[in-house]
Amino acid sequence: MTAPNTASADVSLRQFLSRLSVEPMALAEFLQDPRSVIKRFALDEPGRTALTHGYELQMWELLLRLPVTPWPEADGAANGQAAGSQHGSLTVVGTGIRTLGQLTAEAIAWMKVSDTVLYAVVDPVAEEVIRTLNPAGALSLMGYYVENMARDLTYEAMVNHIVSCVKAGQRTCVALYGHPGIFAYPAHEAIRRLRREGFQARMLPGVSAEDCLFADLGVDPARTGCQSIEASHFLLFDKTIDATSALILWQVGAVGDNTYHSGRYKLDAFPLMASKLSDVYGGSHVATVYEAAILPGMVPRVKQVAIENLTPDDVTPASTLYVPPSKRRVLNRELASRLGLYRDRRKR
Numbered sequence: 316m317t318a319p320n321t322a323s324a325d326v327s328l329r330q331f332l333s334r335l336s337v338e339p340m341a342l343a344e345f346l347q348d349p350r351s352v353i354k355r356f357a358l359d360e361p362g363r364t365a366l367t368h369g370y371e372l373q374m375w376e377l378l379l380r381l382p383v384t385p386w387p388e389a390d391g392a393a394n395g396q397a398a399g400s401q402h403g404s405l406t407v408v409g410t411g412i413r414t415l416g417q418l419t420a421e422a423i424a425w426m427k428v429s430d431t432v433l434y435a436v437v438d439p440v441a442e443e444v445i446r447t448l449n450p451a452g453a454l455s456l457m458g459y460y461v462e463n464m465a466r467d468l469t470y471e472a473m474v475n476h477i478v479s480c481v482k483a484g485q486r487t488c489v490a491l492y493g494h495p496g497i498f499a500y501p502a503h504e505a506i507r508r509l510r511r512e513g514f515q516a517r518m519l520p521g522v523s524a525e526d527c528l529f530a531d532l533g534v535d536p537a538r539t540g541c542q543s544i545e546a547s548h549f550l551l552f553d554k555t556i557d558a559t560s561a562l563i564l565w566q567v568g569a570v571g572d573n574t575y576h577s578g579r580y581k582l583d584a585f586p587l588m589a590s591k592l593s594d595v596y597g598g599s600h601v602a603t604v605y606e607a608a609i610l611p612g613m614v615p616r617v618k619q620v621a622i623e624n625l626t627p628d629d630v631t632p633a634s635t636l637y638v639p640p641s642k643r644r645v646l647n648r649e650l651a652s653r654l655g656l657y658r659d660r661r662k663r
C-alpha cells in the first residue's frame with residue numbers, strides 16, 4: 316500500500332466538509348449520490364479515499380494537516396455507515412424550537428431526500444419548510460391527536476404509521492419539533508421496533524426547549540447540576556429532589572392530565588405540584604416560567620414567581636419551569652484537599 320498523497324490542487328477534505336456543513340442542498344445530494352458531489356466539488360484524492368472508505372484516523376490526520384497513515388490493507392464498510400439488512404430506513408430529525416436558525420443542515424438534507432416525511436410540528440414555519448422541501452412526501456401526523464383522547468393511544472398510532480412506511484420500503488424521515496428524542500416516545504419506540512427487525516433507524520439531535528432555556532436564562536447546568544423532570548412524574552413518583560441543584564420541570568402546563576387538548580389543559584393537579592415544589596425549595600423561593608421565542612426577532616417569555624404564588628394562570632402548554640437551587644452545596648473539604656482540589660485559606 317502506498318502512503319496517501321496529500322499534495323493536490325483540488326479541494327481538501329477540510330474545505331469539502333466545511334462546504335457541506337453550510338450547504339444543506341449539497342449535503343442532501345451527497346446523501347443520495349456521494350460520488351457525484353465529491354467529483355463536482357473536486358475533493359482531492361486522499362480526502363476522497365478516506366471519506367468513501369470511512370477511514371476515520373486518516374480523516375482526522377487530513378483535517379489536522381498531519382502526516383497521513385497508510386491506508387488499511389482491508390477496506391472497511393464504505394462511508395462507515397452500518398447499513399440495515401432490510402430495504403426501507405428511518406431517520407428522525409428535529410426542527411428546533413425556532414425553525415428559522417435552529418434547523419440543522421443535516422435535518423434539511425434528510426427531509427429533502429426521503430421518500431416520506433412524517434411530521435408533528437406546532438410551528439407553521441416548520442410545516443411550510445417541510446412541505447416545500449418535500450412536496451410529494453410530506454404528511455402531518457398531527458391528525459392522530461384527538462381532543463380528550465389519552466396521548467399514549469395517539470403515540471401508538473404514530474409508531475404504527477412510521478413503522479409501516481419503513482416496512483413498505485420507503486426511506487422515511489420523521490420530523491418533530493425541538494429535539495426529536497426529548498419527550499418523543501413515538502420516535503424512540505419506532506426506532507427500537509425497526510432495529511429489532513433489521514432496519515436501519517437512527518435519530519439526529521436537534522435544538523430543544525432546554526437548550527434555549529440555558530441560553531435565554533443564562534444558566535449553566537454545570538455550575539450546580541440540573542435535574543430535568545416531567546411535571547407529572549415529579550408529582551406522582553417518589554423522587555429524591557436535590558435543592559442544591561436546579562430543577563427543570565417540563566410540561567407544567569399539562570401536569571396531571573394525560574389526555575390531549577388543543578387549547579388549555581385541565582390543571583387540577585397544579586396546586587399539588589406547586590406544594591411539592593414548595594416542600595423541597597421553599598415557598599418564597601423564586602422560580603421562572605419560561606417560553607422560548609418561536610419567531611425571529613421575538614423575545615422569550617420569562618416570568619419570575621415565588622413558588623407559593625404559582626397558579627395555572629402563569630403557565631401555558633408551552634411553558635417550562637426553571638427552579639434555581641435554594642440551598643448551598645456542601646463541599647467535602649477532606650476529600651477535596653486530599654485530591655489537591657481545595658486549599659483552606661484560613662491556614663495561610
Ligand SMILES: C[S@@+](CC[C@H](N)C(=O)[O-])C[C@H]1O[C@@H](n2cnc3c(N)ncnc32)[C@H](O)[C@@H]1O
Pocket residue numbers: 412492493494495496497498499522523524525564565566567568605606607608609632633634635636
Ligand atoms: C412534548 S414536549 C416537547 C419537547 C421538545 N421535543 C423539545 O425538544 O424541546 C412539550 C414541552 O416542551 C416544553 N416546550 C415546548 N416548547 C417550548 C417553548 N417554546 N419554550 C419553553 N418550553 C417549551 C414545554 O415544557 C412543553 O410542555
